[in-house]
Amino acid sequence: MMHFLSVYGLQLVGKTWQHLYISAISLGLGVIVAVPLGVLLTRAKKIANVVVSIASMLQTIPALALLAFMIPIFGIGATPAIVALFIYSLLPILRNTYLGMNDVDPSLKDAAKGMGMTNWQSIIKVEVPLAGPVIMAGIRLSATYVIAWAALASYIGAGGLGDFIFNGLNLYRTDLILGGSIPVILLALIVDWLLGKLEVALTPRTTHE
Amino acid sequence: MFLSMEHLNKTYSGGKVAVDDFNLEIEKGEFVCFIGTSGSGKTTTMRMINRMLQQTSGTIKLNGKDISDMDPVQLRRKIGYVIQNIGLMPHMTIRQNITIVPKLLKWSQAKMDQRAEEMIKLVELPTEFLDRYPSELSGGQQQRIGVVRALAADQDLILMDEPYGALDPITRESLQDLIKDLQTRLGKTVVFVTHDMDEALTLATKIVVMDGGKIMQVATPDEILRHPANEFVENLIGKDRLIQARPSITTVGQVMLKNVASITPDKLLREALKMMHDRRVDSLLVTDQGGNLKGYLDIEDIDYNFKTATSVGDVMHNDVFYVKSDSLIRDTVERILKRGFKNVPVVDAQHKLVGIVTRAALVDIVYDALWGEPDKTDEREDATAQGGDAK
Incomplete structure (x- = not known):
């Protein structure tokens, strides 16, 4: 292992950074699009099922196939990978946002409206804070998926820890496969743990102790 | 509005x-x-x-x-x-x-x-x-x-x-x-x-x-x-x-007896005694000519003072406890029962005597409240139940 690190150490740091970078941008875009979309869907329940179905359908496209689809559109490199992973990140966030918002006690929404909150005020002051933990759970789930699948992105030249894994597969080098896989697993675990911390911080307090 | x-x-x-x-x-x-x-x-x-x-x-x-x-x-x-x-x-x-x-x-x-x-x-x-x-x-x-x-x-x-x-x-x-x-x-x-x-x-x-x-x-x-x-x-x-x-x-006016034995202060004690005898009661309410409640008179008062006094006004009691006809039974029943009155005169807003509430009438109210339908056949128009001293 020391040998592996002394030879590939610097490369490992670079690839990990690339991996993290691709994942973070995909997830970030996913949050920016899916959370507001999920919120909007609670105000347009008729189309909510259609949109959630479409997102579910996108989820069923095999990861490798989706990445391949991106090449004619975006060429090779990081961009097509980010777009593909972004699509994958949508569903869990979208679904959890929608369900979390819907699960907020209807009498609280009724009280908010009845006291004279606008639709927007009700969302910002009441519904999103109360749905926060559920939304965060969706983001954590997406984060884990995205980090795992980002390994495949090296297949279309996006770089990242997948490079080690694919090289290892091509060269029958177990140390390279492990050297790529273990950091991916560690990365996923660490990010999930950090987001867990964030979830606790964002969960609204309900006691003063 | x-x-x-x-x-x-x-x-x-x-x-x-x-x-x-x-x-x-x-x-x-x-x-x-x-x-x-x-x-x-x-x-x-x-x-x-x-x-x-x-x-x-x-x-x-x-x-x-x-x-x-x-x-x-x-x-x-x-x-x-x-x-x-x-x-x-x-x-x-x-x-x-x-x-x-x-x-x-x-x-x-x-x-x-x-x-x-x-x-x-x-x-x-x-x-x-x-x-x-x-x-x-x-x-x-x-x-x-x-x-x-x-x-x-x-x-x-x-x-x-x-x-x-x-x-x-x-x-x-x-x-x-x-x-x-x-x-x-x-x-x-x-x-x-x-x-x-x-x-x-x-x-x-x-x-x-x-x-x-x-x-x-x-x-x-x-x-x-x-x-x-x-x-x-x-x-x-x-x-x-x-x-x-x-x-x-229910107001007091609705349950009171309306035919009250009453007398004016200028009447002679002899007349009062006769009235008690005829009506078979032992006390009379005293009103002035206009029907305003003035007091009450007991058979004992007549008994003690028959020799010295002549008119009702000389011996009657002025401190009479009464209730208003438009007050609620709920508010008066306790007062009546607590003070131990057998009956209480009822006056209208102008302080005119209009009737009397007897303990018997109150019993009806309590009975109805506890056991349901009232017995409509009771003789509320009759004042013969007016008896005992008014205190």
């Missing part, structure tokens, strides 16, 4: 009529209870007042202005709203909860803090509670906060939708006292939806009975107990309650 509803109609898309030609006028300071079974349209009607629901037709005017012309959000900030599930925001402190509407109205923080303290004192909770969260309060305490939250921005009109339905009877009673007290003290107008007749009778100045989206009766609690408009209202009140309510709605 503070709030007027004219020809309100609410028909749902399936064709179900929830409210049908609802007309009601509410004055400032009234406590109006909407009562009815579920599906009677009472909550639907209430929710149209703050435009949580839009009527199919008809108009609602607040202070003479048609509320359809107002911005619904601005309108709701002017109307207090209390719901059954309390609806305190679990992620906000009590202080933040109380000042939700003031904050929407962009009050300064200092003014909001001051108001929060005033409000929590109003419902007799310690100010330390302001920094707690709703989950740290009991259900009754939470609804107290729910009530003042609806008052915090000086709303004149408060809508309450079965606010105490989920509370235990003891807590409910103390909250009923609270809202009644606040309402009268602060001069608020309240529209209160309930399915509990006791609650409506306790709180309301005006009860609106609804069934199937229609108004069955609009009346004061007394009026509704005395004259239920139809069988539905009668059933809603319940037979037991109608009978038990009798002492609280």
